[in-house]
Amino acid sequence: MLRSFEWYVRRYLRTHFDRVLLDRGGSEPSRLFGERPLVVYLNHASWWDPLIGLIIARTQFPQRQHFAPIDAKALEQFRFFSRLGFFGVEQQTRAGAAQFWSISTAVLQSHNAALWITPQAAFADPRVRPVHLAPGLARLASRLDGVTILPMAIEYPFWNERLPVALARFGEPLLSDTMISSDEWQIRLSSALEETQDELAKFAVSRDFTRGTPVIRGRRRVSVFYDAWRRVLGRSANVPLVDERGSE
Structure with a gap:
């Protein structure tokens, strides 16, 4: 079922994004601390985050078994998600916090497990500073x-095409340590994510395709009107036109 869903997600993303x-x-995934359980935490920029996360998980960490709270x-409404590694957590309740702790600790007993979370808990513009995280990950x-x-x-910036691009960046990995307090972890985790977002923002502003490794390329449709309009806009704004390989 996972392969079928992944195929659908890839097709869906190719329809809605110029590229990922x-x-x-x-940070390169190969630089991680050996064969240890992994937590990937990301900012919550939009509705698209879980789908982009799924594809990055499958391409960058194919050997791992992936899980995520939902x-x-x-x-309850979409039970098939449980077969994809999602587990249910009540929102904004003590019971939900206990569920997250219990299931997450069980998942992370396996050295090849990867837990994906969005600790901002709600959608937030990627430029908002400081970055605020819910305390669950720090604990x-x-x-x-x-x-x-x-x-x-x-x-998800718009560059030179009709559709947006989805950009992602890994920051420097951290290693959990019970000798560090929850409060200190809260500071470290927030700072690390904020720094990673700042670096990704530079990529977004650059509009430089060559700075990114393609994860997905969008579908290319032939349209005489669109191509002509695109060239008019490109010339009027002195914007370089690029093809699907990122070259002019």
Whole structure:
């Protein structure tokens, strides 16, 4: 079922994005701390985050088994998500916090597990500073040893085409440590994600396709009117026109 859903998501993203790019300047997955359980935490920029996360998870960490929390009510409505690694958590309740802790710690007992979370808890513009995170991840980092914690920034700018691009970047990995307090972890995690978002913002502003590794390329449709209009706009604004390989 996962392969079928992944095929659908890839097709869906190709329809709605010019391309999905992973910033080459970010941390390489191969640099992670050996064979340790992994937590990837990302900013919550839009509705698209889980779908982009799914494709990046499958392409960058194909050997891992992936999990992610989801609103318990949504999981009741779409039960097939549980077969994709999603687990239900009640929102904004003590019971939900307990569910997250219990399931997450069980998941992270496996060295090849990867837990994906959006600790901002609500949609937030990627330029908002400071970055505020819910305390659940910091508590997890302060109570477990030897878990790799990897920040990932994501945003969806419009560049030179009709459709937006999806950009992602991995930050520098951290290693969970019970000798560090939850409050200190909260500061470290927020700072690491904020720094990763700042670096990704530079990529977004550059409009430089060559800075990113293609994860997905959008579909190319032939349109005489669109191509002509695109060239008029490009010349009037002195914007370089690029083809699907990122070259002029």
